[in-house]
Amino acid sequence: MLDNLGSNLKDALRKLAGKTVIDRAAVEDLVKDLQRALLQADVNVKQVMQLSQTIKKRALDEQPPKGVTAREHVLRIVYDELVLLVGKTVEITLGKQIILMAGLQGSGKTTTTAKLARFFKRKGMRVAVICADTFRPGAYTQIKTLCDRIQVPCYGNPAEQDARKIVRDGLASLKDEVIIVDTQGRHALEDDLITEIIDLNEITRATHRWLVLDAALGQQAREQARRFHDAVNIDGVIITKMDGTAKGGGALSAVAETGSGIVFIGQGETIEDLEWFDPSSYISRLLGMGDLKALAERV
């Protein structure tokens, strides 16, 4: 994710090395490089423009505290702004919970549902899945097959047309600690389906509503996320297909739009390919400069 950002920024920051006063041209270079990298990674164009303006303004206007070099000062500002973009750490609790999966068609909800089920099961929890996708041909077979592989019960009924009914019946019959509800794909302009997910959220009184987004999603991410967030109050984003070459910047825009954070990252097609995500260590790695968080706090 955003991996070319690291090398771009390193070059730009090098120009500030050893300087005591902030050099306007160097800051402008840095902002240009940052813009380029973020746009190539699919971060929303308007967000990129805002973020780069803020970095430029702060870098030039704010006085570096005593004993802080120009380079450290600018680095800290970049760090602060990237933290806002990448979002906050989402805590995963191991208590009783219901998770509602939401997202566009084909984003990876069903695959991720199985990955999450495996994750919680390995933490020693009793897990079950409800298949609330009554639309896609083969949807039930798909999730049932995956659940069988990890020995997790899967509630569903391919003959039933009403997702609301399946979810009600499923919740009544399942007594497991963690229940993950897989839903059909939908997008912002499909009002009936947006209403359906609002209803499913009410029926389940879901503990979490996680938005599953493809790493390749482009400029639409922000608008789509806004609609899902208005509908069901998204509290976490899962970025899938990070094993390809896409950078996930669209999903980052969704994180900013929903004020949430990245919960997990999907790294492959098989059930094991799920990674937890830690925003601050990620940014430090991205900027390739050791423990930036410590630096930011020290400064």
Place this chain on the structure above:
Amino acid sequence: LVSFVRDREFIISEKDIHDILDELEMGLLESDVAFSVTEEILSHIKSDLSGSKRKIGTSVDSIVRSALADALLGVLGEGVDIVSYIKEHDRPVKILFTGVNGTGKTTSIAKVAKFLQNNGFSVVLGAGDTFRAGAIEQIDVHGQRLGIKVIQHQEGSDPTAVLFDTVEYARAHQIDVVLGDTAGRFHNRANLMNQLAKIRRVIKPDLIVYVDEAVAGNDAVIRAEEFSKSVGIDAVMLTKVDMDPKGGAAISIAHAVGKPLLFIGTGQAYEDVMAFNPSAVVADLLGDA
């Protein structure tokens, strides 16, 4: 005197077109035309127009906009008429669908199958995704609903064998068109791309249709280039245009592979498939420039 005024010309400077180019750049990026493609197209326009002579009275903005419209139309090309293509080729015409995970290959196959049926062709489907859970069931349900035979083996079996059998079936039953499904795969997985190359060698498809989605951002370019290099692309199907009516990804992909767009997908129903109309795409992108 009158004719002298009419013929007066002025020379466009880089400065004259700077603002409008910036504005158009933002517009293209916001419509998901990939960064690299946007830069390249606009820098061509800039160098073509700077220093060129124009009649006084024509606005610089409209000159730049129409140059961009022409450039985009050039990138998009003409589209393919699949019905005449099939009529002109030996039966069965074999069409293989490829692309990364979840872009809409299987659904598009069902839509194209229905479209071909409506145009009087007989069709057989090959369940060449033997990998993803529920994939065979998915295409089988589509086949049942459309009354179309689906050749299938077990989950986990060799996709080349399934598609081979599909072609054999078409030959034996005088079927006009074979539509072969494949599992979604990433271009950076050499073993999976080799598997696709093997399918191509054995099946010798007439057309390889690469399926990608309108909502894809910059990665659309990278993956299209890689698929084009390793297995080839003859035509493109752009799906999920209903999510992203701007469809700048069409430009990114066409620019990357230089192949025509076959259809666009505009929803999940069988009817949600449209012939590709390049001037409509450009009009949408430029806000009717």
